[in-house]
Amino acid sequence: MASQSSPHAVPGDSSPEMLGGNMVSQLFGGVSYWSLAVTLFILCVTYDQAKYQWNKWGNIVGPAFKLPFMGPFLESIDPKFEEYAAKWASGPLSCVSVFHKFVVIASTRDLARKVLNSPMYVRPCVVDIAKKILRPTNWVFLDGKAHVDYRKGLNGLFTRKALSEYLPGQEDMHKRYFKRWIQISKKTPNVKFMPEFREINCAVSCRTFVGNYSSDEKVKKISDDYYKVTAALDLVNFPIIIPYTRTWYGKKCADMVLEEFSECAQKSKDHMAAGGVPHCLLDYWVKSMFEYKAYEERLARGETLAPGEKAPASIRMFTNWEIAQTIFTFLFASQDASSSATTWLFQIMADRPDCLEKVREEALRVRGGDPYKPADIDMLDQMVYTRAVVKECLRYRPPVTMVPYEVKKSFPVAEGYIVPKGSMIVPTLYPALHDPEVYVDPETFNPDRWLEGGEAEAAVKNWLVFGTGPHYCLGQTYATYNFMAMISLASLMLEWEHHVTPKSEKIKVFATIFPMDDCFLTFKERLPILD
Numbered sequence: 001m002a003s004q005s006s007p008h009a010v011p012g013d014s015s016p017e018m019l020g021g022n023m024v025s026q027l028f029g030g031v032s033y034w035s036l037a038v039t040l041f042i043l044c045v046t047y048d049q050a051k052y053q054w055n056k057w058g059n060i061v062g063p064a065f066k067l068p069f070m071g072p073f074l075e076s077i078d079p080k081f082e083e084y085a086a087k088w089a090s091g092p093l094s095c096v097s098v099f100h101k102f103v104v105i106a107s108t109r110d111l112a113r114k115v116l117n118s119p120m121y122v123r124p125c126v127v128d129i130a131k132k133i134l135r136p137t138n139w140v141f142l143d144g145k146a147h148v149d150y151r152k153g154l155n156g157l158f159t160r161k162a163l164s165e166y167l168p169g170q171e172d173m174h175k176r177y178f179k180r181w182i183q184i185s186k187k188t189p190n191v192k193f194m195p196e197f198r199e200i201n202c203a204v205s206c207r208t209f210v211g212n213y214s215s216d217e218k219v220k221k222i223s224d225d226y227y228k229v230t231a232a233l234d235l236v237n238f239p240i241i242i243p244y245t246r247t248w249y250g251k252k253c254a255d256m257v258l259e260e261f262s263e264c265a266q267k268s269k270d271h272m273a274a275g276g277v278p279h280c281l282l283d284y285w286v287k288s289m290f291e292y293k294a295y296e297e298r299l300a301r302g303e304t305l306a307p308g309e310k311a312p313a314s315i316r317m318f319t320n321w322e323i324a325q326t327i328f329t330f331l332f333a334s335q336d337a338s339s340s341a342t343t344w345l346f347q348i349m350a351d352r353p354d355c356l357e358k359v360r361e362e363a364l365r366v367r368g369g370d371p372y373k374p375a376d377i378d379m380l381d382q383m384v385y386t387r388a389v390v391k392e393c394l395r396y397r398p399p400v401t402m403v404p405y406e407v408k409k410s411f412p413v414a415e416g417y418i419v420p421k422g423s424m425i426v427p428t429l430y431p432a433l434h435d436p437e438v439y440v441d442p443e444t445f446n447p448d449r450w451l452e453g454g455e456a457e458a459a460v461k462n463w464l465v466f467g468t469g470p471h472y473c474l475g476q477t478y479a480t481y482n483f484m485a486m487i488s489l490a491s492l493m494l495e496w497e498h499h500v501t502p503k504s505e506k507i508k509v510f511a512t513i514f515p516m517d518d519c520f521l522t523f524k525e526r527l528p529i530l531d
């Protein structure tokens with residue numbers, strides 16, 4: 001029982017503990033605990049610094065030394081656009097190290113494309129809290145073949161036919177919020193509209209994704225509360241969720257939304273099982289599940305396909321909970337980016353009445369002169385100028401400036417530099433979209449560059465607004481049509497003015513990018529908005 005006797009060890013005792021104790025006292029004889037602690041600290045700082053130097057060895061720029069342990073952590077709590085821009089300009093590959101995380105930033109178009117197209121080496125990097133909010137089993141955390149297969153089953157939700165079915169619901173929501181904006185401006189002119197743009201996007205998404213299965217009150221609640229999810233998504237969070245903190249509120253909101261979407265999934269299954277017509281994304285998804293199930297049953301009965309008949313896309317039955325998680329990822333992926341784009345779109349249109357007038361003229365023309373004609377997808381396709389305005393807005397102020405990825409295997413990303421396994425690598429999208437060698441006068445908003453004879457449409461490699469590679473944005477066509485439908489209808493029904501401040505053109509980073517002053521606007525009715 002040597003281990004029990006060690007506290008009572010006496011001189012001359014030759015137990016291993018006593019021998020060890022003697023050695024320690026011989027080694028550190030006369031050395032205080034204080035100086036031991038200092039030595040240990042210096043060793044840790046040296047290790048941290050040496051590791052940073054080792055990771056950045058090669059063709060990459062970065063601070064000569066790392067601030068011990070935390071690196072530029074404080075800057076990452078309150079990120080500034082100008083600091084990001086300076087980093088992008090510092091070199092094609094640059095780096096920082098925050099706590100134990102080594103972060104590589106890939107700033108050129110070609111490097112960004114290379115990262116996004118290298119699923120062998122990288123996978124999307126998610127902050128820990130995103131896993132808690134979206135749930136670890138969520139499809140967006142799948143990698144490789146499992147991700148590709150799951151995603152294939154979702155493609156049918158964004159076909160042209162499906163998107164055209166979603167349009168009436170979107171227009172309904174647009175009109176509701178336009179009326180609300182007029183009321184807000186009547187009460188108080190020049191208010192910050194950024195929160196309103198967040199709300200309309202949440203409401204439009206809910207209507208598109210789950211249709212009328214969610215009540216107006218519930219949609220309003222989700223729209224009101226959703227900012228709590230965004231606010232919870234700091235890059236670095238405390239590892240556990242503490243009650244009444246931002247992460248706790250964010251998780252609570254997510255729980256509420258997931259529960260609601262789960263109930264919507266059951267309602268949709270009941271509706272489609274009763275032979276109902278699909279009217280939202282959820283219905284389309286459930287319909288494809290039922291179609292495939294019916295096909296399997298036919299095969300099981302020994303039937304074969306009739307000549308010329310196509311087998312339906314292979315898709316299994318998903319549980320309500322799985323459906324809810326997936327629909328929530330659509331809301332999650334779209335909310336911040338769409339709110340950013342909407343804010344800039346309304347601000348820029350107010351600042352550029354010449355462009356707004358052309359959008360308005362086109363809106364009326366494609367509706368055959370009747371401003372109350374609901375927009376369908378063919379009309380949207382004829383809106384060449386409005387599309388140019390939307391694309392230019394997304395180029396000029398790309399909502400997603402960078403996409404963090406995690407390096408799962410040492411990655412020879414460029415001549416002379418290998419990104420170490422376990423690092424974070426961040427392809428940036430903004431520089432490619434502001435490349436002066438591709439876009440004439442890139443810091444100017446100019447929709448004409450997207451029209452015939454312009455330089456922008458041909459520069460497909462630079463069009464990184466929605467990413468590229470296996471994780472490119474699933475909702476990009478839907479998002480573009482939605483912005484076109486919204487601004488086109490707004491041009492007909494509304495007049496609006498922008499109260500320009502010195503911060504209007506400055507960029508604030510809040511997950512995506514927004515005007516620093518949150519966009520002061522005043523809306524007025526142009527035509528009565530009918531239900």
Ligand code: HEM
Nearest residue numbers: 330333334337338341400466467468471472473474475479
């Ligand atoms: C202005 C609006 C939007 C922008 C700028 C945008 C941008 C992006 C970007 C940059 C990515 C990452 C791509 C990559 O890693 O290569 C992404 C992914 C994604 N987006 Fe969007 N997005 C927008 C709207 C939407 C909407 C409306 C939806 C849903 C309907 C959506 C659904 C998704 C999904 C599901 C992913 C992850 C795809 C995957 O991992 O396979 N996005 N988006």
